[in-house]
Amino acid sequence: MGIAERKEREKEYKRALILESAEKVILKKGLDHLNMDEVAEEAEVSKGSLYLYFKNKNDLVLGICHKASSMLNNDFARVLAKDIPGLKMVYELGNVFMNFVKERPEFFRAMKFLDNMNVTGEETESEYLNMCSQNRQEGFRVMVRAIQIGMQDGSIKTEYQPEELALLLWSTSHGVVSIAYMHEHNESFNLLDRIGISQEQMFQSYMKIIGNGIAKTDD
Amino acid sequence: MGIAERKEREKEYKRALILESAEKVILKKGLDHLNMDEVAEEAEVSKGSLYLYFKNKNDLVLGICHKASSMLNNDFARVLAKDIPGLKMVYELGNVFMNFVKERPEFFRAMKFLDNMNVTGEETESEYLNMCSQNRQEGFRVMVRAIQIGMQDGSIKTEYQPEELALLLWSTSHGVVSIAYMHEHNESFNLLDRIGISQEQMFQSYMKIIGNGIAKTDD
DNA sequence: TTCAAAAAATGACTTAGAGTCAGTATGGGA
DNA sequence: TCCCATACTGACTCTAAGTCATTTTTTGAA
DSSP states (O other): HHHHHHHHHHHHHHHHHHHHHHHHHHHOOOOOGGOOOHHHHTTTTTHHHHHHHHHHHHHHHHHHHHHHHHHHHHHHHHTTTSOHHHHHHHHHHHHHHHOOOOOOOHHHHHHHHHHHHHHHTTTOOOHHHHHHHHHHHHHHHHHHHHHHHHHHHBBBBBSSOOOHHHHHHHHHHHHHHHHHHHHHHTTTOOOHHHOOHHHHHHHHHHHHHHHHHOOOOOO | OOOHHHHHHHHHHHHHHHHHHHHHHHHHHHHGOOOHHHHHHHHHHHHHHHHSSSSSSHHHHHHHHHHHHHHHHHHHHHHSSSOSSSHHHHHHHHHHHHHHHOOOOHHHHHHHHHHHOOOOOOOOOHHHHHHHHHHHHHHHHHHHHHHHHHHHTTTTTTSOOOOHHHHHHHHHHHHHHHHHHHHBBBTTOHHHHHHOOOOOHHHHHHHHHHHHHHHHOOO
């Protein structure tokens, strides 16, 4: 009785198709101008059908956010698989994050959407919301893992808890790449230009200061 | 011929009144559920009138954002006026920022609105947008100033450019307080709970690591 | 005080876009 | 071939932003 499974597969396939269409619309018009009618048209599907596959627009965007965080996590995983010192891994994770923001700004934006939405009290219930949280969790664990590796191989100080340190790197790097994103995509943000520091310089100094803060010094 | 000036004053007064009404609605319903009809009702003014004082809803929210950043800048200025070492000022600026987010979350949210909006290419033209940028700039200058003071009084390392350091503190602290905000106001964000680190602990470690990074060591 | 022109204010209307649902089409099983 | 369940449709409703022809108020000159 493979029918139920086939149906299930087809449903997943169509969901993916709709997500791809949404992606196209987003890349064409930007997340802010995403609208369901256009997604329906792009996916060659009726508007009503969208709502068979996604609870609402939020849910659809969370679908994109999930894709985005999965991509980022993939990149992260690749760093973790390398045979390099933990400290080096931390650097590379930072680079990967920064590149992600530069190469796939609309996906980063979708991830920010997750951060900004769902202020306590809304009806939540979204499959994708959980998957997104899951992915965030997973990305964070990678950071923790890299730090643990660094502590074991002696490249990172052991005076902090790995989770504590990971949390700081996580949150501060978020801040830094957000600024970089704004610098590129928000006309009204011109701080970097005014003080004459480039995005790259900013990121370099960040990495350097982080390095100073967490690297084990030979004593 | 004081009529023009009187009109101008009245106009400003009414604008302020509308902003206060918007504020009330926001505090009652949250920024996401702000709507123009309700603001009009609260301000005892017709909907059409709102658009005589604000170009559009965005502009109104930017008005709130401007108020928010002005309040924050005020708090900042008070720190700068103290007779304490620059390093201490930097700490206190951090505390002030964190408190602001905790005490006035909806205002912080309005400030984030500025960060997230206006992705390049929109019709910009808003008085308030410029004023908000201005305020951001000003807040940043306070940070630079505190660092310069610290460099002069010997409490902060002189190996970085003040602007460079200010930029890092600015961006990383943004990241950290954003996480704190999410922890409080975004149900789907449960990272802190999972790893068992409180907002306060996170902020303490952040301050500590910053301190280690920038404090001048007696050598 | 009167009145016409200018300025300010109004709220019914238009528009955009999310979300719904009664009705239609399709495909599997008897 | 027919029936039922499931998938799909698009015209419709609803909400909220934004507009504008009309009305009200204010101003200043006669």
